[in-house]
Amino acid sequence: MISTVAVLLWGLAALLATAVLAGAVSRRAFATRLVYGTALVISAALLVTVASHLASNSGEVSAITLPLGLPWTGARFRLDGLSAFFLIVVNLGGTITSLYGLGYGQHESAPHRVLPFYPAFLAGMNLVVLANDAFAFLLSWEFMSLASWALVMSHHRDEANRRAAYIYLVMASFGTLALLLAFGLLAGPAGTYAFDAMRTAQPGPLAAGAVLALMLLGAGSKAGLVPLHAWLPLAHPAAPSHVSALMSGIMTKVAIYGFIRVVFDLLGAPAWWSGVVVLLLGGITAVLGILHALMEKDLKRLLAYSTIENIGVIFASLGLALAFKANAMPSAAALAFTAALFHVLNHSFFKSLLFFGAGTVLTATGERDMEKLGGLIHRMPVTSFVFLVGCVSISALPPFNGFASEWLAFQAILQSPELPQWGLKVIVPAVGGMLALSAALAAACFVKAFGITFLGRARSAVVERTHEVDRWSLAAMAVLAVFCLLAGILPGLVIDGLSSATLPLIGDRMPVQAAQPWLSIVPIAESRSSYNGLLVFVFITISASLAAFFIHRFASHALRRGIAWGCGFDQAAPAAQYTAASFAQPIRRVFGGFAFRAREAVDMPAPGALEPAHIKVDMHDVAWETFYQPIAGAIDFATERLNYLQFLTIRRYLTLVFLYLVILLLVLALWP
Amino acid sequence: MNGLTFDIAHLLAGSLVLVSFMMLYQDRLFALINVFALHAMVLALSVAWQAYIQDAHHLYITAAIALVFKAIVIPVGLHRIIQRLGIHRDIETAVGIGPTMLAGIGLVTLSMVLMLRVTPEADPLAREDLAFALSIILLGLLVMVTRRNAVSQVVGFMSLENGLVLAATGAKGMPLVVEISVAFSILIAFIVIGVFLFRIRERFDSVDVGALDDYRGERQ
Amino acid sequence: MAVIFQLAVQGAQMLLVLLLAPLLIGFVRKVKARLLRRQGPSLIQPYRDLIRLMRKEVVLAENASWLFRVTPYLIFAATWVAAALVPTFAAGLQFSWTADLIVIVALLGSARFFQALAGMDVGTSFGGIGASREVMIASLAEPAMLLIVFSLALVAGATQLSTVAAFMGSPEVGLRVSLGMSAIALVMVAIAENARIPVDNPATHLELTMVHEAMILEYSGRHLAMIELATFLKLVLYVSLISCVFLPWGLAHAGAGPKALALGAVAYLVKLAVLAILLAVFETAVAKMRVFRVPDFLGAALMLALLGTLLLFVSRSL
């Protein structure tokens, strides 16, 4: 009987083989269909395998050790509840993205730079989730980064993309080195790199703290935790849109998996303050991320920034879970943890959906700049509809999925009074406030994203010529839209599905939801809090259709098209519409001061003067200016100084040798 | 061995160090080369003496090489080069004489301190020889780094190598000494020829930045 | 049998809020007029307006998309469902567990989301003004609201409105400074959410100052009727929310006999009247503030709510 892991590994081998094959045929016409088709099939197969494994024997662990990788450890792979869940996330994303790629890939200008790395990227993400020893983990981790780097670099003639790719890979390897150090601590001097060994070994408090910090650096830099996020809004948009979807929707989740795997699984019992750190980081990340998103006018960058926000939400829930776990409150911890995982799943759905939408807009119009779009709802009805669904879901509005996980997170926050530490008691609600704020801002942000891009009148000529895109892309997006709705109205089923991931790590799970009447979800007790997405959905539908019915039954049907009211000016130019910048202006006024050190300079001509008024806004990425620029400056300074050593005369070089010799001899002479 | 032989060996080695100091003191090329000739001669003597007391006859060859090659051929050759290049009147110390001498004294003390840590059981002659050899080597390096002129750097290198030969011959029954001294003589010949061939007048390499750039490729 | 009764009560509540909504508005307007020594329109004027709007034809801007036409029904539905889930005269109704306070807030959020989109659909600058200001206000009001929910939930240990109401009615609540803060914050949020003075003026159509009206400027006929009705419902919702949380007296429990229910209904009407009068008085007393003062107003609400939440621990465990 071949174990599930083995099956999965065969699947991954097939993916890698596809990558090689793609490298061979990538310049042929049929390559695109071939590669994405194969990737689609394989990912679907992997998905089915994992799902059936979960269904047949949930929670059962299946492990294997291959004679690869680090010699005396071997390459170990393991499938448990957690990795199964993340495998589902990864491969679901992989399947749908491949489906999308079947259509989107046709428009790719340089397929030979995308096709070989796409399957490799998928395989890398799968391997990270399966890896069961430090070496295999890091190898897959960095392989994943490398493949995605190549994909970001695929449109390499654009200077901006090259810069993005460069910053991305440097940050990635910074993260990898941090993880490497963390694993070094966990493995100890003997070098026991197998996760099973690490699990049993309990590091001291100091070491545990160091590992947590290093994990926040390592996994955080990959996931886009502020202030390590700087690369993310550069790199994610630079890639082809379906890859952006993978990076934003899936790869960040793999990073979160890494964090969970080490901090919840390998590290043993956490300290209560670790919860505080993660909570705060999460909250700050959420707020800053969405504020940045609000200020963006580039659609894909906006989406990337909103990814940062969602990562923040997830990390906040994880921090909460840590805090509860540290205080031996398993049920509450399970609730918070489930909320985090649920949000992972949801975000992978709607963020992929939104990036797909952005991709179709990009292919149709060739524009990423929202200021040049508008009115697409008339040209691309289907795209705009599914994009709208994505926007509603990501804005955490019922009855869609984003709300369900957000709601769970809030429920978890409401467990905080039972926490013994005052610090936590006070911080948790504060972070809750941050999350609420970020949710509200997210709604604002996506009103802007949808409103400016799809609604209103066309802001440039390109929009007139656009039309709906191919069926494959639409199908992919439609599927995701359906998922968003289903996960929103049937959250109970998802929560039960997550129990197999929660149970081993937390030691408890949320109460079984499927048993609840009317499929509502009840974290603790119905008297305390409950939510029934299905009924809310049904009610809204019923009452809306009731209203509609009533109206059409009794009210007048007369309808006339007329010009919009423009204070008597008919047909104001499209330029007169609100732009993305002007839409964000009130919020910039409120938050810009501390978030971006934003300054506005208005020069208003005297009344009666005819020259136009100008408003100039300068905003700063605080994180970038506080951390990255000084480091770059320091390196530059050091190189400048040291560089003189390249241009000395031989006599000076000899002097160096001579001095070095004398110094060493002196040391020796003074040696005790 | 009796005191006299020891004392003579000791005297010769010590005088070698002394000559090294004299080299440090010179600032004219001709004078420097002459002093080096003396250096080589003293080396030849001490090697010969070592050959006699260890009655290792092959060491006489080394002594002969030192005498003929280093004390006569090379100095003459260098004289020629200097005249050819017309740099015989240059004063060419990079660091003042005074500091150089101080540094030299420091180096000698350093080598003494180092070598006297060696266990007394070791052959005292070898010990002393080592101490002197080390100081000669360090002084030779000092000459190399304090002189700007290619020729005087060659001289410094040769004195350094004299120190090596002294150490090698001091080590009782050390094989390959002759071969090594021969090899080194060839090496030095190379260097001298190089100095001559490449017309390296002032220094091994120019210090004027423009020249540096195209020499070292970097820095557009 | 019991279930039928329960369902009946639930349905009764839904109809009640729907029918009461215009009346409440009419009442507020009447009181305001009287405070200004005017006769004012009759109480049932809002009903008339709605019916008139129904009869009128719809003038649709050329650029309006399907979204523009669907939105009114969505807004109405979302608001109505939300309003129906707030206990009015009775708590613990059949479907009250469908949604807790957070969901209700979020439902209003969805309504607002679509309203803002509809505002931007036509592509005039007014829609943009309205939408951008609306989301700015919301981005402060919603967190404040949620923090209020937190402090209520942390006191009552539940986000389920019926439970909260029951708890607030019970003696162990005591007098808490944090609850007071939450109450004030809730009122401020309610004012902002319902676009009342001083945040917004429901009566104005001066482009530069209007927020809510700017978004629905292009709406007419039956669509406008739907939106108006939704706005009325929203006011009812907030009023009954305040009353059921901070004045939970007389709140009957579903399944209680008709007598209790009738009593509850009467109590509810009284509360509505009182709060409506207070609102009218307040609105006549203060002036509308500049749009960019609104953040300070709501920021204050947010801070109050947060303070309330944090003070909880002080006031409880010490």
Place this chain on the structure above:
Amino acid sequence: MTSSTFDAVAAILFIPAGAAAILAALPNYKMTAVVNVVASLLTLLAALSLFITERPAPGQYLLVDDLNIVFIVLNTFVGFTTSVFSASYIAHELETGRLTAPNLRFYHAMYQIMMFGMNLAFVSNNIGLMWVAVELATLTTVLMVGIYRTHEALEAAWKYFILGSVGIALALFGTILVYMAAQPVVGAGTNAMVWSVLIDKAAHFDPALLSVAFIFLLLGYGTKVGLAPLHAWLPDAHAEGPTPISAVLSGLLLNVALYAVLRFKLLLAASPEAIGPGPLMATMGLTSLIFAAFMLYRRRDIKRLFAYSSIEHMGIIVFAFGMGGPLANFAGLLHMVMHSLTKSAIFFAVGHVAQVKGTQKISEIRGLTESHPGLGWALVIGVVAIAGLPPLGIFMSEFLVVSSTFARFPLLAIPLVFGLLIAFGALLLRLTGLAFGEPRGGTAPVEASYVPMYSHLALVFAAGVYLPAPLVAWFQHVAGILG
């Protein structure tokens, strides 16, 4: 049996020596290239035969043990591939007229002499002989670096020569001191220079003498390893010499010097009272790593860039050996092998690049993956490998070095990681410029064969994913020897 193996050792020495003689005589250059390849191949086979045949007992002059077999096989292998590469490369140089037929003859003869010198250094059991051999190898490379006769080439060769000579002198003094230390114990005569004898008796040697000796040896041979601040000759020698020689310098000659340092490290480690060699080496390694990492940024010449990266990696290796312990030593060995393979592959690629683009200036080379995909991607893989990214071999060794160091001496790991990151940033920055962007420079096709380059990369890749068990056991044993 013993005789047959002795043949193997002799073959390793005599094939290159004989070939050198023949090559010096052969007139026509095509022939010389072929002979060169053949000779290198034979040497490689001879080296491989060391595995199957039983080893000779350590004699007064020659010794074959697990430690030097690693070096010999690596040396002969890279020597062979490089000869293949240089065959096609040098032919092109002849066409472009940078070299003349006599140059070529000289070049090939020197190549074999150098191989001879290096092999001799590896198999020699006598520290004096080892010294001679290392110097022989050095001097031949000096001559080859200056082969282009351009001003820069002569400049570089001269610098290399002078600094090298000083290194030679210091190393010799160290050797003499070791002899002096051994002589009272072992007794006068050749025995006092035989390594296998010394290592047994090292415990009784005079520690003070040994310590002084080690410092001189470390500086002397360290000059050739290219450790900062003794590195000055290395970048220019790499940049100005013919590319095959750059490949050999980085891939092999540095290893020779490293091997010498290791031998004496063992000797010192055997004597308890002497200073510990570990800290000294670790410090030098770390210094070189960080120094080279910073120097990488301002490089404008592509070969000089990778020369500095060689300094960086030598720093890592020396650091690893300085740390000691089974993990670190294993990592050090692995890293050395991987670095030799990768770096020579990179220099092959760079050679092709320089030939097709007609320049070594980084700023004038762009978009290689567009203009020469095969070459460009090879360069990408090579740099990715040298930068320590998986799934390539160097990642494994760096993984072991860093993690084991952090577990033992966390404070040492921080600068190590720092240096690695700085270097990574620089290499990637240059790679981005070279391999991507709007193509610039010549688009002439590459005549020379990609085989050596890709075969090295393939090996590095394979090692990164899978190390065969025997190899591992062998390396672990060697790591054990290195203590």
